[in-house]
Amino acid sequence: IDVQRYAVTGEFDWSRGRLVATVAMTLLPGDDGLRSLRLDSAVAEVKAVRLAGGADLPYAVDAEPGALRIDVSRVPGIAADQAITLEIDYEAAESEALRAIPARWGDPAASRVVYTISEPLNAALWMPCHNTPEDRAVFSIDLAMDAHETMIANGMLVSDEQGASGRRMKYATDYTVPIYLMAFAIGDFEVEGTMKGSLPVSVWHRRGVPGDYGRLLDEVVRSIGLFEELLVPYPFEKYAVVLVPEFGGGIENLGISFQGELGSTAPTISEDLKLTIHEIGHQWFGDLVTVESWDDLWIKEGMATLLASEGARVYLDESGEGTLNGDSFSAGSHNPIVDPDRAPADKYTSGPYGRAAWLLTQIRSLVGEGAFWGTLRDILDDHRFGAIGTDEFLDAFAGPLGPDAAARARRAVRASALPHLDLGRSPSGGVLVTLRDPDGALVAPIDLLWIADDGTTRSQVLEVDQGVDVAPQREGELLILDPLDRHVSWHHLVDFSERPEDLPARLSSFRVPTSPSQVARLLEAGGVHQTAVLGAGLPEPVTPDAFAAFLAGLDAEDAKAMAVWVACIRAADPALDPALRAAWSRALAPLLAGPPYARWTEFTPWLEYGACGEVVDVLALYADEWSALAAGPPAGDVSDAHLRFLYNFDLPLETVLSSWGNVARHSSSLRARSLATTRIRTEADRAPPEDFPAFRAFFSEIVASTEVPDLLSEALTGLSRTMAPTAAENAEALAALSHQLRTASTTPFDGWVVCVAFALTQGDAAAWSELVGGLDGVELSAEAVEMLANPSRC
Ligand SMILES: [Zn+2]
Structure with missing residues (x-):
C-alpha cells in the first residue's frame, strides 16, 4: 500500500x-x-x-x-x-x-x-x-x-x-x-x-x-x-x-x-x-530526503553528525585551516555503520553516528570540497520529498571517488573491527607504526606531517601491514598526526592497554612542542591539532608570562579551555617552585575572572577546572557569584552555562550548602536546580559522617518539595548515602519520604521512595509500621504497593 x-x-x-x-x-x-x-x-x-x-x-x-x-x-x-x-x-x-x-x-x-x-x-x-x-x-x-x-x-x-x-x-x-x-x-x-x-x-x-x-x-x-x-x-x-x-x-x-x-x-x-x-x-538529511529503511539510518545520522561539527566549526577551528573535524567523531569497534542484525530501535549505536560521519569525512577528503557538497546537492535535488538507500547514496560518490575508493567505501559501511595501529620499537629511536585494518574500515589513508623549524614539511603515509618508522629526522621537527583531520582521534586506533606504555607516549611526544619555535608552529596548525596536543598537557616552553598571548593565539574554544585547564594542573603541582607558582597564579587569575566571562569557560564547562581552585582563590575570585547564588534573586544573575563552570570548584561545606542549596531550592531554572542538587549530592558522596546531618536536612527538603524526576533521583541517592544509624535520627527524612508518597501523583519513583524509607527505618519495626500506616488509602504505583507489603524485596 x-x-x-x-x-x-x-x-x-x-x-x-x-x-x-x-x-x-x-x-x-x-x-x-x-x-x-x-x-x-x-x-x-x-x-x-x-x-x-x-x-x-x-x-x-x-x-x-x-x-x-x-x-x-x-x-x-x-x-x-x-x-x-x-x-x-x-x-x-x-x-x-x-x-x-x-x-x-x-x-x-x-x-x-x-x-x-x-x-x-x-x-x-x-x-x-x-x-x-x-x-x-x-x-x-x-x-x-x-x-x-x-x-x-x-x-x-x-x-x-x-x-x-x-x-x-x-x-x-x-x-x-x-x-x-x-x-x-x-x-x-x-x-x-x-x-x-x-x-x-x-x-x-x-x-x-x-x-x-x-x-x-x-x-x-x-x-x-x-x-x-x-x-x-x-x-x-x-x-x-x-x-x-x-x-x-x-x-x-x-x-x-x-x-x-x-x-x-x-x-x-x-x-x-x-x-x-x-x-x-x-532538515535536509532525514526530513527533505529520508532513508529507505532503518538499515540506512547512517545516511541521516552520519550527515547530521558531520553537519553539527561543520556548524560548530566557527568555535572549533577559527583558523579556517580547512581541517575536517574528524577528531570530533567517535567510533566503536563492533558497531558497524550498517548493521542489519539489529532491530530498528537497537541500531542507534556510534556506528550510524560518529563512525558514519567519519566515513563521510574520509570521502570528503578524497573527493574535495566541491565534489563533496556538489554530490550532496545532487542527492537532495534528485530525491527531494523522497528517500534514498545505502547503495544509491554511495553510488552517487562513485564517480568522484574512482573505482578503488568507491569499493572501499562499500566495504567500510559493513566493517565491524576498527583499524588499529600496532606500535613497536624502531632502531632509529622512534616508533615503528604498523596499520592493521582487518575488516576494511578505512577509505582514506592515514598520513603524518612533520614541520621543521624553518617551516619545511615532510609527509609519511601509513600503509596497511607495513611498518613505518616514525621519528624526527631533523632537530626541531614537530609531528602533526592526520593533518587534514579526516580521521577519528588516534585514541580510537591505539590500544593503550596492551602496548608497552612508553610507545604511545613516545609517539605522542613528537607532537608536543619543546621549543618556542615549535609552539609557534602549533599555533599555526589549526584548532583541532592544538586541542589534541593540549589534552596531553601544557607544552613546556609556555611560561606564565607568555600564557595570555599563547591563549589568544589558539584557534578553538575547546583548545583555549583545555589550555587553561592544563595550565592550572601545571601550576597546582606541589613540586613546583613557589615563585613560579605565584607567577602562574598572577597569570591565570585575570583569565578566570568575570563577568564578562570568556567564551571558552562556557564552551566546555565540564572540563575539570578544579585544579584552578588550587592556584587562584575561587572563593574570592567568584565572591559576587557565590553571594548572588546564596541570596537570590531566584533566577540569579548567573547563566546556566556559567553555573556549570562554577560547578567544578571545591568550596567550604557552608558555602556549598548556602550557594548551591539556594539554587536547588529557589532557582527559576529547573536546569539550574538540577545542576545544584547534583552538585550537593556529589559533595555528599565524599563527605565524612559528621557532615551527614546537614546533607540529610537538605535532601529531606528536596524530597518533601518536588516530584520532578531529575531532582528527586538525586535527593533519594543523597539520602541513602547520608542516612543515620537509627530511625529516630532519620525522622525528618522519613517524614519527607512519607510526604512525597502522599502528595505526589503516582510516579515511577514510588517504589524507590518506599525502599529508601525502609532503609532509613534501620530495622525499627515501630518506625516502619508508622510509615506504612500513614499511607493508608494513598494511591501508589503497583511497585510501591509491592515494596510496602514486602520491603525485603527492595
Ligand atoms: Zn540525529
Whole structure:
C-alpha cells in the first residue's frame, strides 16, 4: 500500500491519559491490498473503521505484531491504483511515543505538556499508520485543547479557533512527511521568534522556563544560513525548536525539532549547540530526503553528525585551516555503520553516528570540497520529498571517488573491527607504526606531517601491514598526526592497554612542542591539532608570562579551555617552585575572572577546572557569584552555562550548602536546580559522617518539595548515602519520604521512595509500621504497593 495523506482530528483527554481521535487515511491499496489491508497499529483501542462517507468496514486487531487488518473486499470498485480514504476512530494511551507530562509539583515552571516522539517505529503507538520511513504522506492534525494552551505541529497553521469549550488548532503540510517525523506538542508555551529572510524561526518553551533564547535563535539562523550555502535552500515554511520536559536529546520532527529542555537552553555550551545544529542538519538529511529503511539510518545520522561539527566549526577551528573535524567523531569497534542484525530501535549505536560521519569525512577528503557538497546537492535535488538507500547514496560518490575508493567505501559501511595501529620499537629511536585494518574500515589513508623549524614539511603515509618508522629526522621537527583531520582521534586506533606504555607516549611526544619555535608552529596548525596536543598537557616552553598571548593565539574554544585547564594542573603541582607558582597564579587569575566571562569557560564547562581552585582563590575570585547564588534573586544573575563552570570548584561545606542549596531550592531554572542538587549530592558522596546531618536536612527538603524526576533521583541517592544509624535520627527524612508518597501523583519513583524509607527505618519495626500506616488509602504505583507489603524485596 501507499499512503498519500493522514488527517488526524481529536483531542488529548488528560483525565484518562488518552488521545481520542479519528485518522482519515487516503491510500492506494496496491495489488496486495484489494481484499484485506494490513496497517500498523499499537494504539489502545480501535473503535470503528469506515470508508469515508460510507459504510463501516470489518476489521481485526492483531495486538502482538501490532497489526490492524481491514476487510476491503466489498469496497465498491476497489482497484490497486485507485485512492480510497479510510476513517479510523481510535484511542491511544500515553506511552513512550505519546508523552503526557502533567504540571509537576516542585517544578518552577509547573505546566503540563503532551507531545509525540515516534522514531523509529513508535508512530503506531499514537496513530494507526503504514509504518515505514519511505512511505511519505501529506499530514494534517486538528486538535482541541484548553483555551490557554497552544499547539505546534508540522506544516502551516491553517486554523485557530477559540470557542466556549476551549481552543482548536489545525496544522497541515502541502508536501509529504515521513511517518516517524509527524509530530505535535500541546502546552502552555511561550514563543520567541525571529525571521531569517522570509523564514520564520522560533523557540517554543513552557511558560517560565528561562534560557538564552536570543543567542539560540542567532545560532539557528546562522546554521540554517550555512547549510543553505553548502546544500540547497531550507525546504520548509518554518523552523521551530520545541523544548519539552522529560526528554533527553533531540528528534528532528520535520520543521519542528523537539529537544530536551534541560539540554538546549544554553547555546554557549558546545553540547547544547551541537544538539541544536544536529537537528537542523536533519532538515535536509532525514526530513527533505529520508532513508529507505532503518538499515540506512547512517545516511541521516552520519550527515547530521558531520553537519553539527561543520556548524560548530566557527568555535572549533577559527583558523579556517580547512581541517575536517574528524577528531570530533567517535567510533566503536563492533558497531558497524550498517548493521542489519539489529532491530530498528537497537541500531542507534556510534556506528550510524560518529563512525558514519567519519566515513563521510574520509570521502570528503578524497573527493574535495566541491565534489563533496556538489554530490550532496545532487542527492537532495534528485530525491527531494523522497528517500534514498545505502547503495544509491554511495553510488552517487562513485564517480568522484574512482573505482578503488568507491569499493572501499562499500566495504567500510559493513566493517565491524576498527583499524588499529600496532606500535613497536624502531632502531632509529622512534616508533615503528604498523596499520592493521582487518575488516576494511578505512577509505582514506592515514598520513603524518612533520614541520621543521624553518617551516619545511615532510609527509609519511601509513600503509596497511607495513611498518613505518616514525621519528624526527631533523632537530626541531614537530609531528602533526592526520593533518587534514579526516580521521577519528588516534585514541580510537591505539590500544593503550596492551602496548608497552612508553610507545604511545613516545609517539605522542613528537607532537608536543619543546621549543618556542615549535609552539609557534602549533599555533599555526589549526584548532583541532592544538586541542589534541593540549589534552596531553601544557607544552613546556609556555611560561606564565607568555600564557595570555599563547591563549589568544589558539584557534578553538575547546583548545583555549583545555589550555587553561592544563595550565592550572601545571601550576597546582606541589613540586613546583613557589615563585613560579605565584607567577602562574598572577597569570591565570585575570583569565578566570568575570563577568564578562570568556567564551571558552562556557564552551566546555565540564572540563575539570578544579585544579584552578588550587592556584587562584575561587572563593574570592567568584565572591559576587557565590553571594548572588546564596541570596537570590531566584533566577540569579548567573547563566546556566556559567553555573556549570562554577560547578567544578571545591568550596567550604557552608558555602556549598548556602550557594548551591539556594539554587536547588529557589532557582527559576529547573536546569539550574538540577545542576545544584547534583552538585550537593556529589559533595555528599565524599563527605565524612559528621557532615551527614546537614546533607540529610537538605535532601529531606528536596524530597518533601518536588516530584520532578531529575531532582528527586538525586535527593533519594543523597539520602541513602547520608542516612543515620537509627530511625529516630532519620525522622525528618522519613517524614519527607512519607510526604512525597502522599502528595505526589503516582510516579515511577514510588517504589524507590518506599525502599529508601525502609532503609532509613534501620530495622525499627515501630518506625516502619508508622510509615506504612500513614499511607493508608494513598494511591501508589503497583511497585510501591509491592515494596510496602514486602520491603525485603527492595
Ligand atoms: Zn540525529
